[in-house]
Amino acid sequence: MKKQFLQTLPKIRFWFFVVLLTGWGGTAIGQSKVHLRINQLGYLASDSKEALVFSEAPFRERLQLRLTENSEVVLEGKPVRLKTATWGSFDYYYNFDFSSVMQAGEYYLQSKNSGIRSQSFHIGPQAYAGHQETLLEFMRQQRCGYNPTLDMVCHEKDGRSFYGPMPDSTYLDLSGGWHDAGDQLKYLITGSYATAHLLLAFELYPDRFADHHNALGQPGSNGIPDVLDEAKWGLDWIHKMHPSPDVLFHQIADDRDHRGFKIPNQDNSDYGWGANSYRAAYAATGKPQGLGKYKSEATGLANLAGRSAAAMALAARIWKEHLQDSVYSAKCRGAALSLYALGRKQEGYQQGNSYGAPYRYNEETWADDMEWGAAELYALTNEPAFLKQAKEYALVSSNQDAWAVRDTAAHYQLYPFVNMGHYALHRHVDQDFKKELENYYLEGISYTLKRAQQNPFHIGVPFIWCSNNLLTSLVAQVILYEKMTGDRQFQPFLTAQRDWLFGRNPWGTSMFTGLPADGEFPEDVHTSIYVMLGLSVPGGLVDGPIYRSIHDNLLGLTLNDPDEFSHLQNQHVVYQDDVGDYSTNEPTMDGTAGAILMMAHFGKPAE
Missing domain, CATH: 1.50.10.10 (Glycosyltransferase)
Incomplete structure (x- = not known):
């Protein structure tokens, strides 16, 4: 659990579960595990800015970009389905481009009907400052x-x-x-x-x-x-x-x-x-x-x-x-x-x-x-x-x-x-x-x-x-x-x-410890000072995802806890936020x- 958060709260993840969405014509469509992915740290004004949505069933909602301070809708649009190969068990991938928004500020993305929401992120020079x-x-x-x-x-x-x-x-x-x-x-x-x-x-x-x-x-x-x-x-x-x-x-x-x-x-x-x-x-x-x-x-x-x-x-x-x-x-x-x-x-x-x-x-x-x-x-x-x-x-x-x-x-x-x-x-x-x-x-x-x-x-x-x-x-x-x-x-x-x-x-x-401070980042890292002293130092880049063909043949690699990302892994590439995984974390x-x-x-x- 993130030590910057209230310690009674569960670890926050930025995917959301939508069990019943109403499709066109009023037909109920069973849909679960809709995942929204953004750059949590943020974007410069001139950057290409793209969020990714992926799910097990078609995603038919519109997405809204809103200002954090007052929830004002700045941009609304329909994500575009991607035609590339899929990743893992998810069949549907969509891109939402909000590059046109260049005004500095703090924003979040939210689906129009079901309320799937990202964390807040910055647009502007402050995103990477310092x-x-x-x-x-x-x-x-x-x-x-x-x-x-x-x-x-x-x-x-x-x-x-x-x-x-x-x-x-x-x-x-x-x-x-x-x-x-x-x-x-x-x-x-x-x-x-x-x-x-x-x-x-x-x-x-x-x-x-x-x-x-x-x-x-x-x-x-x-x-x-x-x-x-x-x-x-x-x-x-x-x-x-x-x-x-x-x-x-x-x-x-x-x-x-x-x-x-x-x-x-x-x-x-x-x-x-x-x-x-x-x-x-x-x-x-x-x-x-x-x-x-x-x-x-x-x-x-x-x-x-x-x-x-x-x-x-x-x-x-x-x-x-x-x-x-x-x-x-x-x-x-x-x-x-x-x-x-x-x-x-x-x-x-x-x-x-x-x-x-x-x-x-x-x-x-x-x-x-x-x-x-x-x-x-x-x-x-x-x-x-x-x-x-x-x-x-x-x-x-x-x-x-x-x-x-x-x-x-x-x-x-x-x-x-x-x-x-x-x-x-x-x-x-x-x-x-x-x-x-x-x-x-x-x-x-x-x-x-x-x-x-x-x-x-x-x-x-x-x-x-x-x-x-x-x-x-x-x-x-x-x-x-x-x-x-x-x-x-x-x-x-x-x-x-x-x-x-x-x-x-x-x-x-994020693949950097402690970045962003209020986001999702590697916590259970393979370092002595974390294990023995509980000390989490921000800014460290972890090894990152690895082919399973390499990962599964490494010596001495064991997980201390159940894999919290198990539902997101595929057969070819793995990343695990676990002290025991020295190859990815x-x-x-x-x-x-x-x-x-x-x-x-x-x-x-x-x-």
């Missing part, structure tokens, strides 16, 4: 070292090295960074992307971010936008993970962490030095690794080095130009050059490591990361060699690294889920090469749009593990494509992908960071 800060609140919750949400220090003894040039079990200070998800591992694979994404989002939308917290994440302004404080938390950790020009660590801890829910400073995992003590720290070697049964695959380490170099080059520019901090800028510049050189020396990919379970981050791409690193270094240094290399990597990467032109992929196989290098390079090349880069994005957008046209929700991603990460990345790709080309033809597609994340989906739920650090650009784009300048 919510990039909500996502940053979740990021602060994921901090390792000093955690401002819990006001505690954890994992101070990270870590003892393996596979490095120093003797195994040598101690290095690798504290800091972010816990990856509901567990407490730390990966450079995801940490480098999260850091770089935060920095790019700030560079694109510097006026959208507020300053309400200090560098430690505690309340209070420090003269630096909170998004940069959060990015610096990642940058400082990457500096530690790259202690010398030829050394790069890529992972702290492994699946020995998975010993049930636990408070971070009371970690019961044991890596050979007792519980709540030192944890394994893996150095990137470009070769397969694994201290237990399972071994990763690896051919190099350029994915990690290139992505980290991009983050450092972005930081060098931002700290110099926006914060006038030449000392930190120089430190990041040096790290960017060193990391990129390491990637050039060992092209290829390094995957995540597992110990006793078969699951790991299976990244198999790297040219996209080196393209990004080279493009950002060219922007920083104006050295022609970086531009030449960025173009070469762009042609290697092209769309070979893109999930968006495929129907499936392994877990994190094609990571990151959007090639930021194409955008970073675009402004530095001639018109012919610009067109080449634009076409890479366009091909992915067009392919996913074709997928979207086959279902009533107009959703374009495959439901592999972490499908919500794909979705926010697709949104980012459309936004970046628009910035590169000025082409806004995909605006309706863009808003449909966004709207899915906030409730226009089969389950009628676990909020992730990099998924949340990867949604920052989207939230800033739809937001408004900070006040």
Whole structure:
């Protein structure tokens, strides 16, 4: 039950049951389970605005858009039946378009006769105002070292090295960074992307971010936008993970962490030095690794080095130009050059490591990361060699690294889920090469749009593990494509992908914890602080819907409670708001960071 609501009330869902509707000619028509789906967070004035109605029998009512304050009818119309394939056990899907309504205000939708009603939602600039800060609140919750949400220090003894040039079990200070998800591992694979994404989002939308917290994440302004404080938390950790020009660590801890829910400073995992003590720290070697049964695959380490170099080059520019901090800028510049050189020396990919379970981050791409690193270094240094290399990597990467032109992929196989290098390079090349880069994005957008046209929700991603990460990345790709080309033809597609994340989906739920605060959102999330402390932190993006063919074969997945969405599931895709479902209901650090650009784009300048 939502803790923001009266605790005696049942959990609210936005579907409604109409048992007897009177049809044309007065004939009684038995109709049940009519479901109305909207974007609960709301819409900008210029957005395409579409609600979805689905039911087991024909729906013959008109819908009304009403002002919340006085119930005035602003628009009335008949939903249009969709001709796409159905979803699940429901045979009838209808679209109601209210894009013509642009006046700012709070509204709700209601069926004219039976009174089926949605919750209230906003139209106008307030709909997304400030919510990039909500996502940053979740990021602060994921901090390792000093955690401002819990006001505690954890994992101070990270870590003892393996596979490095120093003797195994040598101690290095690798504290800091972010816990990856509901567990407490730390990966450079995801940490480098999260850091770089935060920095790019700030560079694109510097006026959208507020300053309400200090560098430690505690309340209070420090003269630096909170998004940069959060990015610096990642940058400082990457500096530690790259202690010398030829050394790069890529992972702290492994699946020995998975010993049930636990408070971070009371970690019961044991890596050979007792519980709540030192944890394994893996150095990137470009070769397969694994201290237990399972071994990763690896051919190099350029994915990690290139992505980290991009983050450092972005930081060098931002700290110099926006914060006038030449000392930190120089430190990041040096790290960017060193990391990129390491990637050039060992092209290829390094995957995540597992110990006793078969699951790991299976990244198999790297040219996209080196393209990004080279493009950002060219922007920083104006050295022609970086531009030449960025173009070469762009042609290697092209769309070979893109999930968006495929129907499936392994877990994190094609990571990151959007090639930021194409955008970073675009402004530095001639018109012919610009067109080449634009076409890479366009091909992915067009392919996913074709997928979207086959279902009533107009959703374009495959439901592999972490499908919500794909979705926010697709949104980012459309936004970046628009910035590169000025082409806004995909605006309706863009808003449909966004709207899915906030409730226009089969389950009628937002995919972000606590958003909107008075709506339907993931509550029983797979995190320790929720299970053990009852703490619900808003802004976390959960993994999201997944193919049943994957879901039903995962190890250790059990439901704590009956599936409240059982009547809405289909045979192919499942989402469950349950602590026991780590595959669909676990909020992730990099998924949340990867949604920052989207939230800033739809937001408004900070006040």
